[in-house]
Each structure stands twice: as C-alpha cells, then as structure tokens.
Amino acid sequence: MSKPRGYKQRNLLMMTMLAPYIFLLIVFGILPLFMAVLEVPKISIANPDGGWDAFKIVLQDFRFPTALKNVLGFMAYFVPMMIIIVIAMALMLDVKTNKWSKYLRLAYIVPASISGAVAVLVWWAIFEPTISPIKSVLHFFGINSARQIWQTENLVYLIAIMTFFSMAGNWILIQYGSLQSISTEIIEAARVDGCSAFQLAFRIKLPLIRKYIIYMAVLVFAGGLQIFVEPQLLNTGVYTGIASSWSFDQLSYELAFKSGDFGGASALSIILLVPSLIGALVVIFKTDMFDDKTIRDKKSSDKADL
C-alpha cells in the first residue's frame, strides 16, 4: 500500500502540534525524574555513607507511617465524595436546560476559582469562632474555641472539605460537558421508550460517560496522593505544627528543605510516582479512553453517516 498523498505534511503537522507537549514532558517530567534518580545515592546528613539505602531510610522514617495513614484517610473521604457529588451535580445540571442553567454553571465555577491557598484562609475564618460568619451555628454546637475543630486528627475531614470545594466546581463543568457529548437521539429514544429522569441518568447517561468518570477518578486519586498546599499552609501559616509532615509531599519537602536530605526527598518522590503511574496505565490500557479502535470506529461511523 502506497502512502497517501499529503502524508508527509500531515506527519509534520502532527509533530509540530506534539512538539510543545514533548518539550514540556522532557523538561518537567522525564529530566527531573532522571535527576531524582541520580540524586538518591548522594551523601546527605541522613545518609552519610551515600548509596541506595536512601530508599530504605525514607521507608523507615518515623513520619512515613503517619503520612501514609493521613493521606489514605484523606483519600477515603475525598475521592468518593468528589466522584459521587460531582457526578450527581452534573447529572442534575443536565436534566433540563433552562435559562437558569448558565447561572448555575457560573455558580459552580466560582468556588473553583478559590485556589487551595485561599481556601485555607476561607475555611480558617469560617471555623474560627471569634471571627466566623457562622459564629452562632458554631456556638449552637458548643464550639467556642478553634482548638475544638483544628486538631491534627480532624485534618483528614477538614482537608477533604477544603480540597473538595476548590476542585469540585471545575469537575462538575467538565462532566457536564461530557454529558453534552451524548447524542440527543439516544436521549430522545430513551424518553420515547418511557425512561424516567432517574432511569435516564443511571441506565443511559452514566454508562455512556463511564470512561470520563474513570479518567476523573484516576486524576483525583493522583491529585489526592500529592496533597500539599492545604496542609502545608495550615502548618506554616495558620496553626504552626498542626500538619507537620502530614502528607507524603510535605514529608518530601521537609526532608529536602528542613533536614537537607535531597536524596531522601528524591527517593520518596520516586516511590510516589509508582501508584500515579499505575493509575495512568490503567486509564490507557483498561479503559477505552485512549483506544485507537473506538476513535477509528467513530470516524468510520461518522463517514457512514455522511
């Protein structure tokens, strides 16, 4: 089979479009990974003899089990909360579009514009009984001191709430978008067949956006694993020490910048890469998100439609 005409141009076009991504991937992904691997065996205060023991030293660090417990505890609330509420909100937004829909969409995006750093301050103020806008509610529940709320063991819930509010809005809109991609013919057909709104949501819409949900789950999982900003800000700026080395990323930061152990920090980063990489591979190979075949099928069916 001879190569079709314009193949070269198309190839060049593809490379041009890929180039910025490849460049960023190399500079901010692959290169740092290699640097991290090279960094691990270097001599540091914690690893005075150098060598690959750095991995062992990090895994045996007395803060590692606590960080593991915290991050897993946080994700146990955060990940399901994100998926269930986001999907529910997106489905509700999609039920019937009317003139209020665009305002609702706007309302969802507003909390998302509050970044993690600002969210910490917002929630600090909300839960500080001396200045809180919901003072009376807090007093009603017997909360007269911020110390009753801001305790290390409550952080799994508090950080889950903060992170949820700063991330949910974006995802609601993305999933709303994925619902919009469902062909109106299918929805019409389901309605004609007597589908109720609930049946439509659970039997028709959800299965059709399944891959987007898995995609979101993996990204939310990877993001949760790398939680840093919220606990770090709480720890350094609001309640000193409340979340010291609370998460893996914080521990890595602590190792590098407080104990001067860049090797240990690199080792921990490499360890953290493993679950995120597995997540990414699951999305690529176990879902049809990036499946060539579906894309080809879709194209040929598009052509057939024409």
Add this chain to the structure above:
Amino acid sequence: MRITKRAAAAVGVLAIASSALISMPSQAANPSLLIWVDSPRLPGAKEYAKIMKGKVDVKVELHSQGDLLAKVQLFNRVKKGWPDVVFGPPNDVAVLRNPIIGNAREISTLLKAQEIKNFGKLNDWCKGSDGKYYCVKNDMAQSVLWYDTALFAEFGYTVPTKMSELFAIGADLAAKHPGYSLGALSDAAAYSSYFWPSQCPLNNELSATRVLINSKSPKCTRVTAALQPLIDKGVFYPGSAFSPEYIKIAQEGKLVAHIGPSWFGEFVLRPASSFNIPTGRLTAAPMPMWEGETVNYSGEWGGGIYTISPHAKFPRAALDFALFMVGDKRNVVDVVNPDKSTGAPTFPAYIPGNKLWKAKIDADTYYKASPYAAMAAQAGKVWTGVKPVRYDADGAWGAAFAPEMAKSKDIQKALDAYATYTSNLAQQLGYEVTTKK
C-alpha cells in the same frame, strides 16, 4: 530549513553576547558583602549599606529564616551564591557547622580580644565545645516575668520570687478571679518559660554524636505537675499566645502576668494588633526560682545569630556588619523601623550595644517601670545545658507538643510527645539519644 538556520544563528549570537556579559571584568575595588536578614533586621542592614557606601559594596537581601539550609545546599551544588553573612534562628549554627553543609566559619580568629570581652557571657551559645566561636549572637531572648502592675495592685499580689509563689497567684486567680490568665503555653513558650529554666533535659547535646532527651526527669515532671491543675482551671491557656482566642483574652485586660522572652514586650504585649496592653501598666521582674535551686535560670525563645560563610572573601567585613548590628548606636538606638519606632527591637547580646539600648528602653514611657533591670539580671542566667542541635528542635514544639496540648490538654503527655518526636529526629540525623548523662 532556512528558519532553523536563522534560529540557530540567533541562539549563537545570544550565547556569545551573554557570555561576553558574564566575562566582563568586575570594576569594583572595594570589598563586597552579601547580607541576608529577616524583616526586623532589614532597616539596620540597609542603614549599614548606606554608611558603608564607597568603602564596602554592601548588598542586602531579605530572606525568610527557614530556608537557609536548603539554599546553602543548592549553593554548595553550584559552588557559588553563598551570602557572606546571614541572620538566622539560633539553632542554625549547629546545622551550618555540619561538614556536609559547611557554611559557618569559626570566627574566634577574626575577633579582637576586646570584642570577645565585650560579649561577656552573652555569646556563649555560639561557643563550640572546642572553645571557639562560630557565630555572633544578635540578641538575648532570655525569659523574664512580665506582669501587669495595675492588676497586681488591684488583686493585692506581690511580685513572686519563687515559682511556688507564682503558682499560688494562679490558684488564687482560679478561685477569686476566674477568666484571668497567667499566659499561653503552646509554641515554644512552655519550653522557654518553664521547662528550660527548670533544667528539664531536652536537646542537651552532650557531644557531637550524643544528645540527652528525657521528659520523665524530675526537672521536667515538677513543671508539668505544677502547671497541669492551673491548665485545668483555665489560668494557663493550652494554645498559642498568637491565636485569635488568646489575643482576645489579653485585649480584654485579663492577662495578669506572662513569663516570656525579653522581646515579648515590644512584639507581643504592646502592639495594637497584638495584646494591646495600655500604656503605664507593664513591667518585667526577674525569673522566679524553682524550689531547691540556687539560681533563677532563664530559657530562651529565639535570640537570633549571625553566621559567616567560610566562602566569604572578606570575612572581617562580614563580621564588622554583625558587630554594627549589635553594638553601633546608629542601629541599636537610631535606626527608623517601618512602624516609626526607632532602634533595635531586641535586647543586644553585646555589652557596649546593650548599654546604648538600656538608655533607649529606660526612656520609653510605655512601661510602668523600665523592664531593663530584670532583663539584664536574667541575660547571664540562661541555663547552658541546652545547646544548638542539628535537628529542628524549635519546629518540633509546633509539630509534636502543640497538637497534643490542643487534643488532651495534658502537658506531660504533650512533653512526652515532643521528646519522642525529637528523639526520632535526632537519631535520623546521626545522634545517639540517651535519657541519662
């Protein structure tokens, strides 16, 4: 392809141009000095740069206290960029002296005999076990007893000279004047005000490889046993003095006394944004003595230091800056701070500078009586069992002690949590931890 060639040519030209810029010979004949300070020291450092214009090329950079270690390690990688002289927290000297970091030079050989004499005992923190000095102490943060003279008169209290007398005041407040406070105990306050003056063995470096940490020592348990009932009765606050809740208590005029560092007056008790205690009420008394002791020791909370890099090309010029900050009238008394106050905000650890500072604080009408005498009496009484250590002993108060205090309000439990945390940290950084000397 033509485009790529042109691009390559452009890159080449740029590269040549930038290398030409880099290789331009420096025209400066004066010694140059890169100084890193935190914001309270910034006005003084800028003043120094102005004074030295034409003699020393001084460059002042503001930097946060916490990031020095990381920056130095990065500078070590690229073998350039080290600041010549840095203001930092007191523990930095142990970390910076570590050969792997290697950024605190010995300064005994730079100091003149008279200058060493001028420090008296105030620079003992910087003296290594080899008898040489490795830093210049900027200020003493010795604990004193701050108290409200008006409330003392109203309630009929006399200034306590023994710890038992202070705790008796606490019991009386709980019984007759509920809501009134003797201070906040989280952060490093409990340490510098109570555990350290009581000689509770925490962070007692015995040698470069051994550290004594024992929260169950009688010198610690006498503190926790005395404080616990008063914490339970609300006389001592189990959180931070900087929390909005405690600031509110203090602003309502409920703070009777607070053992705190010498800088507490200017930074915590006085400012309108902080405790805002009105003019003409406060003063300081020497530390009350623990029963069975012969010295009323102080602890320290802060008390920063200047370290000089071994990479500094003009180490004596760097030292001159540190001495200017602690001993020169133009900084100690005259420099104008952003809040329009003048002079160094903290108790200078250098006798000539300290004398100048005395005049300034004595003339301050804010205090009912000058707190200087109490500060001076305690300055030489900081218990020297506590030494600079290579781990973050100060950060551990926030990381281990404060969370346990917030949770259980059990101060012995919180102290044990601190001891466990620092023992782990110390072992990780190459110390053998012992509970007995």
